[in-house]
Amino acid sequence: MEIWINPACSKCRTAVGALDEAGAEYTQRRYLDAPPTVAEIEDVLARLDLEPWHIVRMNEPIAREINLKQVPKDAEHRADWIKALAEHPKLIQRPIITLDDGTAVIARDEETLARVTGA
Known part of the structure; x- marks a missing residue:
């Protein structure tokens, strides 16, 4: 574990x-010291049975800085959400x-x- x-x-x-x-x-x-890769985030999401936007801490300042609220929560933009989590691990719940x-x-x-x- x-x-x-x-x-x-x-x-x-x-x-x-x-x-x-x-x-x-x-x-x-x-x-935050050893950020997960895109593949690791995808694995965790599959294990959680959640979409990336379900594990985002939207109140983090970086979420506002990168305009994450403007990114649609759909299959077409799923990779954008995962990329944001990988690049800004502070966003991960x-x-x-x-x-x-x-x-x-x-x-x-x-x-x-x-x-x-x-x-």
Whole structure:
């Protein structure tokens, strides 16, 4: 299992704490320091069963700077959204946990963390 985190994020710290408390084996990826590639983002989206615009932090200043709200949320522009996430990883919702069963979750709430940790 791998968790994509920003150490400055309280939700990420909570998720890491829950994984540690559960004794889970995982790898931390500080995705701002080691940004995911387009292929990795596509893989995570498939695991999440979401489209790229579903995992974008639209309130980040960079979203406004690159006019992301103007990009249509459709199949024709899907690659533009993924490219934005790859070029500006701060836009990626966090924390994302990729599970060994081939799925992934955005672990921002206690219920999701409980499912991941078995608590």
